[in-house]
Structure formats: C-alpha cells, structure tokens
Amino acid sequence: MSAVRPIPAAFDLTGTVAVVTGAGSATGIGYAVAGLLGRCGAAVVVTATTDRIEQRAAELAADGVEALPVVADLTDEAQAARVVDAAASRFGRLDILVNNAGMVTVGDGDYLEGDLTSTDPTRWRASLERNLTTAYLMTRAALPHLRESGRGRVVNVASVTGAVMAMRSEVAYAAAKAGIVGLTRAVAVDEARHGLTCNAVAPGWIATGSQTPAEVVEGEVSPPGRSGRAEEVASAVVWLATPGAGYVNGQVVVVDGGNSVAEERALR
Numbered sequence: 698m699s700a701v702r703p704i705p706a707a708f709d710l711t712g713t714v715a716v717v718t719g720a721g722s723a724t725g726i727g728y729a730v731a732g733l734l735g736r737c738g739a740a741v742v743v744t745a746t747t748d749r750i751e752q753r754a755a756e757l758a759a760d761g762v763e764a765l766p767v768v769a770d771l772t773d774e775a776q777a778a779r780v781v782d783a784a785a786s787r788f789g790r791l792d793i794l795v796n797n798a799g800m801v802t803v804g805d806g807d808y809l810e811g812d813l814t815s816t817d818p819t820r821w822r823a824s825l826e827r828n829l830t831t832a833y834l835m836t837r838a839a840l841p842h843l844r845e846s847g848r849g850r851v852v853n854v855a856s857v858t859g860a861v862m863a864m865r866s867e868v869a870y871a872a873a874k875a876g877i878v879g880l881t882r883a884v885a886v887d888e889a890r891h892g893l894t895c896n897a898v899a900p901g902w903i904a905t906g907s908q909t910p911a912e913v914v915e916g917e918v919s920p921p922g923r924s925g926r927a928e929e930v931a932s933a934v935v936w937l938a939t940p941g942a943g944y945v946n947g948q949v950v951v952v953d954g955g956n957s958v959a960e961e962r963a964l965r
Contacts, residue, residue: 704737704738706940706941707939707940707941708737708936708939708940708941709737709738709939709940710734710737710738710739710793710938710939710940711737711738711739712738713738713739713740713790713792713793713846714739714740714741714742714784714788714789714790714791714792714793715731715734715739715740715741715742715791715792715793715794715795715938716741716742716743716744716780716781716784716791716793716794716795716835716839717730717731717734717741717742717743717744717795717797718744718771718780718795718796718797718798718831718835719744719745719797719798719799719800719854720743720744720745720750720753720797721744721745721746721747721749721750721753722745722749722905722906722907723752723753723756723906724904724905724906724927725797725905725906725907725927726797726854726900726903726905726927726930726931726934727743727745727795727797727798727854728743728753728927729927729928729930729931730795730797730930730931730934730935731743731753731757731762731764732757732760732762732931733928733931733932733934733935734762734793734795734935734938735757735760735761735762735763735764736760736761736762737935737939739792739793739938740762740763740764740765740788741757741762741763741764741765742764742765742766742767742780742783742784742787742788743757743764743765743766743767744766744767744768744769744771744780744798745766745768746768746769746770747768748768750766750767750768751766751768753766754766765783765784765787765788767779767780767783771798771831771834771835772826772827772830772831772834773834774834774838777831777834777835777837777838778834778838780835780838781835781838781839781842784842785842790842790845790846791839791842791843791846791849792842792843792846792848792849792850793849793850793851793852793938794835794836794839794843794849794850794851794852795851795852795853795854795934795938796831796832796835796836796851796852796853796854796877797854797934798827798831798832798835799827799828799831799832799854799873800827800828800870800907808870809823809824809827809869809870810866810867810870811866811867811868811869812865812866812868813868815866816868816869820869821868821869823869824869824870824872824873825869825872825873825876827873828869828870828873828874828877829873829874829876829877829880832853832877832880833880836851836880836884836895839851840888843888843891843893844888844891844892844893846892846893847891847892848892848893848940848943849888849891849892849893849894850893850894850895850937850938850942851881851884851893851894851895851896852895852896852897852898852934852937852938853877853880853881853895853896853897853898854877854897854898854900854930854934855874855877855878855881855897855898855899855949856870856874856877856899856900857899857900857901857951857953857956857957858870858871858874859871859872859873859874859875859876859877859878860874860875860877860878860897860899860949860951861899861949861951861953861957862957874899877897878897878899878949881895881896881897881947881949882895882947885946885947886947889946892943894937894942894943894945894946894947895946895947896937896942896945896946896947896948896949896950897948897949897950898930898933898934898937898949898950898952899949899950899951899952899953900925900930900952900953901916901919901925901951901952901953901954901956901957902915902916902919902924902925902953902954902956903924903925903926903927903929903930903952904916904923904924904925904926904927905927908924912924918962919953919954919955919956919959920954920955920956920959921954921955923954925952925953925954929952930952933950933952937950
C-alpha cells in the first residue's frame with residue numbers, strides 16, 4: 698500500500714484561517730468551499746442568517762474540519778464585524794475571506810428579481826445590500842487581519858449575470874454582481890502591496906438547492922448539457938486562496954461550462 702502523500706506546498710493551507718459567508722445550505726457553494734478549504738488544512742468560520750449553520754459546522758467537524766459557526770446578517774456593519782472578531786478571537790488570525798453570501802435570504806424567499814420598471818427603489822436597495830454590500834462590509838472588517846497575514850486572500854463569488862452577460866428581469870442582481878467585479882479589482886490594486894490578493898469567481902448555472910426549474914433547463918442546453926456542481930465552483934474558489942495562486946490578482950474566473958462563449962443555442 699502506498700503512503701499517503703502530503704498536500705503539495707502550492708495547495709497547502711495548513712495553519713490558515715478562513716471565513717466563508719453564505720454557507721448555510723448543505724447543497725450550496727459556500728458549504729462546498731468550506732469543506733474543501735478544511736481538507737486543504739484551513740480552519741473555517743462559516744456564516745449564515747439562521748441557526749442551520751450550526752448543523753453545517755457539525756457536519757464539517759465530522760469530516761475532520763475545524764469549524765466555527767456564526768449566525769449573522771451581513772448587511773449590518775456590526776454583525777459583519779462580529780464574524781471577523783469571532784474568527785480572530787477563536788483562532789488568533791484571519792488569512793482567507795470568501796464572500797459568498799447573497800441571492801436569497803432564508804425566511805423571506807424573495808430573490809428580488811424584476812425588470813427596471815418592476816424593481817422599485819426599495820427592492821433595488823435590498824438587492825444591492827444583499828449581493829454587494831455584504832462583500833464590502835466583510836472585506837472592510839477583515840482587512841486589518843488580512844494585511845497582517847502577509848498573504849491574505851479575498852475571493853468574491855460573483856456571477857456570470859452582470860459580470861459577463863445578463864438574464865431577463867434581473868436588473869438589481871446583475872448590477873450588484875457587476876459591482877462585485879469592480880470591488881474585486883479595486884481591492885486587488887489597493888492591497889497588493891500588503892501581499893493580499895482579491896479575485897472573483899463567476900458561476901453560471903449551478904445545481905444547488907436554490908436553483909429553479911427554469912434554471913435546470915438552461916443548464917441542460919449549455920455546452921456540457923448539465924448544470925455545474927457546487928464542488929466544481931469550490932475548486933476554483935479554493936485554488937485562488939492557495940499559496941500557488943499568489944500572483945493571480947484582480948481576476949474573474951468564469952465557471953460556466955463554456956456557456957458564456959457558446960454562440961449557438963439551438964439544439965441539434
């Protein structure tokens with residue numbers, strides 16, 4: 698029997714601490730990211746808006762990942778700061794921030810979709826708060842610790858919507874996710890001198906618990922003939938957090954099976 702090989706240095710996150718937001722769903726990208734970060738050696742702080750995050754942390758712990766759950770509404774500055782404080786208090790450092798929270802909040806079930814005329818100012822602001830401001834507040838709160846790390850990583854989960862193309866009746870969501878790309882590039886430029894990188898991952902049609910039946914169909918007519926899996930997005934996110942990706946900065950990695958580059962859509 699061959700010996701177990703150590704994690705290659707370029708992928709080894711042993712001794713690092715990561716915060717992953719929006720990790721409450723067992724089928725979601727955030728949970729998949731937290732699990733893979735843990736298997737690469739990181740301790741993880743996972744957040745969600747409800748206490749289901751405690752179950753996710755227990756599942757991670759059962760898989761050998763050191764995980765701390767925090768319930769928080771990250772549209773609130775004080776609660777975002779509390780997540781960062783919890784990480785620093787428990788582990789004494791913070792090296793990686795994955796801003797995955799967004800889309801829909803459990804409990805209200807509202808995706809805040811709509812075209813321009815049906816997106817009133819209240820819905821507009823709510824979508825930007827949920828999908829963009831959360832990343833701003835978390836990154837701002839985490840920045841002193843990430844700078845101190847000397848090899849801080851911020852990975853923002855954007856979307857092909859807004860960043861690459863657009864869906865019908867998703868005006869606010871598209872604007873927010875395009876804003877994530879702008880935030881990513883601005884932080885990347887400003888913070889590089891501290892050894893910090895900031896990148897984004899833009900998923901396409903991904904089979905998670907929040908995927909609608911219409912989105913399942915869209916995945917079926919993408920070039921691979923299926924939606925992506927959460928772990929396939931997690932692979933890109935975690936790579937950007939590794940030591941080996943230290944010279945990748947300000948980039949948007951699209952994970953959509955080539956859907957955004959396929960010019961022909963008619964089925965044959």
